[in-house]
Every structure is written in structure tokens, then in C-alpha cells.
Amino acid sequence: MKTIIIGAGMAGLSAARILVQNGHNVAVLDKSRGVGGRMSTRTIDMAKADHGAQYFSVKTPEFQELISELQFENIAAEWHLAQRENVRYVGTKGMNSIPKKMASTLNVLVNEKVISIENNIAKTESGNEYDFDNLIITIPIPQVIELFRNSKIKFSHNDKNVLRKIEYEPCIAVMAVLKQPTEIVSGGIILENQPVAWIADNFQKGITETPTLTIHASAKYSAEHFDDDLQEVAKDMLSSVNQYINLKNIVTFQTHRWKFSNAIKRYEKPFYQVENLPIYLAGDGFGLGNVEGAFLSGYYLGMNL
Ligand SMILES: Cc1cc2nc3c(=O)[nH]c(=O)nc-3n(C[C@H](O)[C@H](O)[C@H](O)COP(=O)(O)OP(=O)(O)OC[C@H]3O[C@@H](n4cnc5c(N)ncnc54)[C@H](O)[C@@H]3O)c2cc1C
Incomplete structure (x- = not known):
């Protein structure tokens, strides 16, 4: 069976691992330069910052098995x-x-x-064509709708009834290089009812x-500020948390x-097959959500194909 997976984030990679283990012929396509999707780590000169997912929880034995292996390998x-x-x-x-x-x-x-998608062929911007028996799509649902x-x-x-259940929230991220680490206790603060919801010190995170x-x-x-000038938005965000960060410390x-x-x-189930097509939708919009939910979505889809 030839399976093409769109998206090399946690869901796409998780599905690919299981399918390969089960003897399928699998190729994963991603539009970005690298893998990981929203598990993203940015390099700014010599510095690094996680700017998508910040951490994840492990609640299920399926995910625990992978994470224990990864802990063993440091x-x-x-x-x-x-x-x-x-x-x-x-x-x-870094998360990536x-x-x-x-x-x-x-x-x-990548790239x-x-x-x-036409007649069991996925066509890419570069002009390449990939034929498939099964297609797995792990990109956010609004992007799936545009692709269709x-x-x-x-x-x-x-299909429409399932897709209309799935919604995402936006997030503006600021990554700041510092002269010195902060004194933020344990390297992370969750804030409530404020412009800023989260601050992480990536140095303390290690x-x-x-x-x-x-x-x-x-x-x-x-x-509220998604389309505003991001330089101004960032300054506003930084000054709103100046009790935690010395703004003079920012390079x-x-x-x-x-x-x-x-x-x-x-959608409550971990994946969904588009009616009458060999096309399966997975990702964090299905099941538990977040990094672990994306993993489980890909995992259960892989096990069921
Ligand atoms: C700011 C932020 C903070 C977060 N914080 C946390 C957290 O603390 N804990 C937690 O558990 N989760 C967190 N999350 C959520 C978590 O990152 C996601 O739930 C999870 O990584 C989603 O994985 P995925 O595989 O479903 O999707 P994605 O990671 O989005 O993967 C989809 C992939 O598809 C690719 N793609 C898109 N369109 C195309 C196309 N047309 N062709 C080819 N490739 C395409 C993308 O490049 C991407 O790599 C956060 C996310 C963000 C953005």
C-alpha cells in the first residue's frame, strides 16, 4: 500500500512510524524547510527559542512508550x-x-x-506529483478546506458536520534574546487575564x-491584534510584563x-475518513488535542490502515 502523508508535524510523523512498522510504503510531504510543524525551535544568531509548543504532557501508555525511548536517548x-x-x-x-x-x-x-489532489495524485508547488492508495492529511482544517x-x-x-466542530485559537509569539537569564522561578510563568499568557526562559529550560x-x-x-504591526504589538506585550523582565536586558x-x-x-474521534474517498484527516483537531493528541491521532490512524 502506498501512503502519502501531508504534514511532517507530530501527527504526520506518528502515523508514518506506525505505517512503516506495518510494512507500508510511506512518503511524508511538508511545505516547510524542516519537520515538526508547530513543535518549532527558532535560532536567532547563537540563541535558540521554542516558539510554538512549549512543553507537553504524557497521559497515555502509547505516548509514554515513545517519550521513554526519547528520554533514554536524551x-x-x-x-x-x-x-x-x-x-x-x-x-x-528544543521542542523541534x-x-x-x-x-x-x-x-x-520538505519544501x-x-x-x-486529483485522481489519487497529490500535486505540489514544485511541480512534483505523488500517487497514492491512501492519503493522510494532518494540516489544520481551514487549510484542508482550502486544499479541497x-x-x-x-x-x-x-464531512461538513465533522469539520465544522474543529476550531483553533491564534497566538502571537515574541522571542527575545537577553544579555542575562531571568530569575523566573523554574523558567516558566503561566499568566491569566492579561495580554501575555506565558513567559518561558529558554536558558533555564536548558x-x-x-x-x-x-x-x-x-x-x-x-x-484582537493579529493584523496589527507586530513590532508595536511586541513592545506592548513586553512592557506589560516588565515586572518579570528587565526590558534593558533585551538585546x-x-x-x-x-x-x-x-x-x-x-472532533471527538482520533481521525476521520472523508466520505467515499481514500483520504484520512488527522492532527490535533482530532481527539485529545495538543502534542499528545496529535501523536495519538496519527498513531490510531496508522494502526487502522
Ligand atoms: C504558540 C503555540 C503554543 C503551543 N503550546 C503547546 C503546549 O505548550 N503544549 C502542547 O501540548 N501543545 C502546544 N501547542 C499545540 C501543538 O504544537 C500542536 O497541537 C501540535 O504540534 C500539532 O501537531 P500536528 O501534527 O497536528 O500539526 P502541525 O504541527 O501544524 O503539522 C502540520 C504540518 O503540515 C505542514 N503543511 C501545512 N500545509 C501543507 C501543505 N499544503 N503541504 C505540505 N505540508 C503542509 C506544516 O508545515 C506542518 O509542518 C502549541 C502550539 C502553538 C502554535
């Missing part, structure tokens, strides 16, 4: 946040080190943006030798708009 580690009792996990060299490791034994083709529109594939009534911060705006603030900063950060409303 790719993943525990992170204890002072404000939370449950243990969190991170990539030891986890998908990178998962992808290392798979056939992943391959799928722009249309460009492919002139119509969703059935049932992923960078040059100190950096990651600051995430709340979903409400991100939605430089970068920003990022995540249109789809967390799937806040999800």
Missing part, C-alpha cells in the same frame, strides 16, 4: 513548572529535536507544498546557551503570528 526530558503539579516534557535541544528524531528514519520530503476547494473536491454533508525568552500572547489579545527580539495554535474545539 532527546526528551522532564520539565517541572513551579505552578503545575504534573510533570511536563520538553525536547532537550523530538520531531527531528522521529523523522530521521522516515522518507520525509513540498501540496496544492491540489483548489482540488475541486466536494465535502459531503457528514535548550540554549545564549539566554532567550519566549512570550505568548493570550488568545484574546492575539485575536533583540523577533515575532511570529500563529494563526492556528491550539485546537480548542475538536
Whole structure:
């Protein structure tokens, strides 16, 4: 069976691992330069900052098995946040080190943006064509809808009922390089009812030798300011948290708009087959959500094909 997977984030890589183990012929296509999707680590000169997912929880034995292997290989580690009792996990060299490791034994083709699907062939922007028996799509649902529109594939009534259940929230991220690490207790602070929802000290987290911060705006603030000038938005966010950060300690900063950060409303099952087509939808919009939910979505889809 030849399976093409669109998206080399946690869901796509998780599905690919299981399918390869079960003897399928699998290729994973991703539009970006690297793998990992929203498990993303940015390099700014000598500094590194996780700017998508910050940590993840492990609640299920399926995910625990992978994370224990990665802990053994020093790719993943525990992170204890002072404000939370449950243990969190991170990539030891940044969150992106986890998908990178998962992808290392798979056939992943990057810089391959799928722009249309026609008669069991996925066509990419570069002009390549990939034929498939099964197609797995792990990109956020609004992007799936656009891809289907460009492919002139119509969703059935049932398909539409499933897809309309899934919603994501936006997030504006600021990554700031510092002269010195902060004194933020345990390296991370969760804030409530403020423009900023999260501050992480990536040096204390252990992923960078040059100190950096990651600051995430709340979903409400991100939605209200999504299309504003990001330099001004970043300054506003930074000054709103000056009780935690000495602004004179900032050397430089970068920003990022995540249109789809967390799937806040999800389809209850871990994946969905588009009616009458060999096309399967997976990702964090299905099941548990977040990094673990994306893993389980790919895992259960892989087990069922
Ligand atoms: C700011 C932020 C903070 C977060 N914080 C946390 C957290 O602390 N804990 C947690 O557990 N989760 C967190 N999340 C959510 C978590 O990152 C996601 O739930 C999870 O990584 C989703 O994985 P996925 O495989 O479903 O999707 P993605 O990671 O989005 O993967 C989809 C992939 O598809 C590719 N793609 C898109 N369109 C195409 C196309 N047309 N052709 C080819 N490739 C394409 C993309 O490049 C991407 O690599 C956060 C996310 C963000 C953005």
C-alpha cells in the first residue's frame, strides 16, 4: 500500500512510524524547510527559542512508550513548572529535536507544498506529483478546506458536520534574546487575564546557551491584534510584563503570528475518513488535542490502515 502523508508535524510523523512498522510504503510531504510543524525551535544568531509548543504532557501508555525511548536517548526530558503539579516534557535541544528524531528514519520530503489532489495524485508547488492508495492529511482544517476547494473536491454533508466542530485559537509569539537569564522561578510563568499568557526562559529550560525568552500572547489579545504591526504589538506585550523582565536586558527580539495554535474545539474521534474517498484527516483537531493528541491521532490512524 502506498501512503502519502501531508504534514511532517507530530501527527504526520506518528502515523508514518506506525505505517512503516506495518510494512507500508510511506512518503511524508511538508511545505516547510524542516519537520515538526508547530513543535518549532527558532535560532536567532547563537540563541535558540521554542516558539510554538512549549512543553507537553504524557497521559497515555502509547505516548509514554515513545517519550521513554526519547528520554533514554536524551532527546526528551522532564520539565517541572513551579505552578503545575504534573510533570511536563520538553525536547532537550528544543521542542523541534523530538520531531527531528522521529523523522530521521522516515522518507520525509520538505519544501513540498501540496496544492491540489486529483485522481489519487497529490500535486505540489514544485511541480512534483505523488500517487497514492491512501492519503493522510494532518494540516489544520481551514487549510484542508482550502486544499479541497483548489482540488475541486466536494465535502459531503457528514464531512461538513465533522469539520465544522474543529476550531483553533491564534497566538502571537515574541522571542527575545537577553544579555542575562531571568530569575523566573523554574523558567516558566503561566499568566491569566492579561495580554501575555506565558513567559518561558529558554536558558533555564536548558535548550540554549545564549539566554532567550519566549512570550505568548493570550488568545484574546492575539485575536484582537493579529493584523496589527507586530513590532508595536511586541513592545506592548513586553512592557506589560516588565515586572518579570528587565526590558534593558533585551538585546533583540523577533515575532511570529500563529494563526492556528491550539485546537480548542475538536472532533471527538482520533481521525476521520472523508466520505467515499481514500483520504484520512488527522492532527490535533482530532481527539485529545495538543502534542499528545496529535501523536495519538496519527498513531490510531496508522494502526487502522
Ligand atoms: C504558540 C503555540 C503554543 C503551543 N503550546 C503547546 C503546549 O505548550 N503544549 C502542547 O501540548 N501543545 C502546544 N501547542 C499545540 C501543538 O504544537 C500542536 O497541537 C501540535 O504540534 C500539532 O501537531 P500536528 O501534527 O497536528 O500539526 P502541525 O504541527 O501544524 O503539522 C502540520 C504540518 O503540515 C505542514 N503543511 C501545512 N500545509 C501543507 C501543505 N499544503 N503541504 C505540505 N505540508 C503542509 C506544516 O508545515 C506542518 O509542518 C502549541 C502550539 C502553538 C502554535
